[in-house]
Amino acid sequence: MKYINTDRNEPGGPDRVGVLITNLGTPDAPEKKSLRRYLKQFLSDPRVVEIPRLLWWFILNLVILNIRPSRSAAAYKTVWTERGSPLMFHTRDQAEHLRQALGERFGDQVIVDFAMRYGSPSFADVIDRMMAEGVTRLLVLPLYPQYSCATTGSTFDAVAEEFTRRRSVPSLRFVSRYYDHADYIGAMALSIRAFQREHGTADKLVFSYHGTPQRYCDQGDPYYCECIHTSQLIAELLDLPEDSYMTTFQSRFGREAWLQPYTDETLKSLPGKGVKSVQIVCPGFSADCLETIEEIGEENREYFMEAGGESYQYIPCLNSEPEHIAVLAQIAEEELQGWVLKRLE
DSSP states (O other): OOOOOOOOOTSSOOOOOEEEEEEEOOSSSSSSHHHHHHHHHHHHTTTTTOOOHHHHHHHIIIIHHHHHHHHHHHHHHHHOTTOHHHHHHHHHHHHHOOOOOOOHGGGGGGEEEEEEEEESSSSHHHHHHHHHTTEEEEEEEEEESSSSSIIHHHHHHHHHHHHHSSOOOOOOEEEEOOOHHHHHHHHHHHHHHHHHHOOOOOOOEEEEEOOOOOHHHHHOOOOHHHHHHHHHHHHHHTTOGGEEEEEEEEESSSSSSBBBBBBBHHEEEEEETOEEEEEEETOOSOOOHHHIIIIIIIIHHHHHHTOOOOOOOEEEOTTTTTHHHHHHHHHHHHHHHHEEEEOOO
């Protein structure tokens, strides 16, 4: 199967399409200095923390950044590898495999790269590189299946801000969500089935998503509803009874109410309700990272086992598994098909 570019090339150079996958970001090293720099950028984003700026400046700079970097550095050291941060190398692998997959479909018309919302590689550096390689049309694919103002919305802000500083702006497409995409749901179900074929099933399958403040949902953020919908679609494909699975929310920060039920409190309570074995999966994370490896894989395991649980198993993220790359390639092709390419039989 071949593809041809049907659009007129820009004068004086190549006319290429860029596919930019993005994720949240990671510190450069599991050290206090790197964590302080990373956390300052992350927690200064008004999409992430919606508190009056002056008040938050004092809390962030006088309290949080003097306490949390050391604690976070210690946690990151437990997941750091020879390849560095798990989120970094998984995202790099995803970009490389997606580059290969789209190269087979589109040839050298399509350039694939990745950037992090916070930390490096930055949007500015990667977009510079892509534009220098002749990109005149850009597809941005944030690796967040469910939309949240704090993740996907913040990514959109950063991309838009980046182009306010440029003389030349490419044509732009932006994938805001894919929580109910049939291929994504199928890949998640396939991953769970494969794990259970090897390890058996548990009393309860727990879908754990990163939490957000409850007031974000109250003010119209669709994230909660999309998470619930994702769980239901996966459960339906797996033909799970309603009482065999549940959805929870992890990683809450601060004292205000976040989306509930909370993952940690739920796992502490389940053994007392007769649930002695659980399997937990995180469909909102496209790659394993601190929040899945350490928080879910270790910290919450301790909560469950200390409460009387007997078996606790974490099902890894899709990472750069072939089924996941096929999902990302399909989403990208659906966006690109009507934009620049025509299929030749």
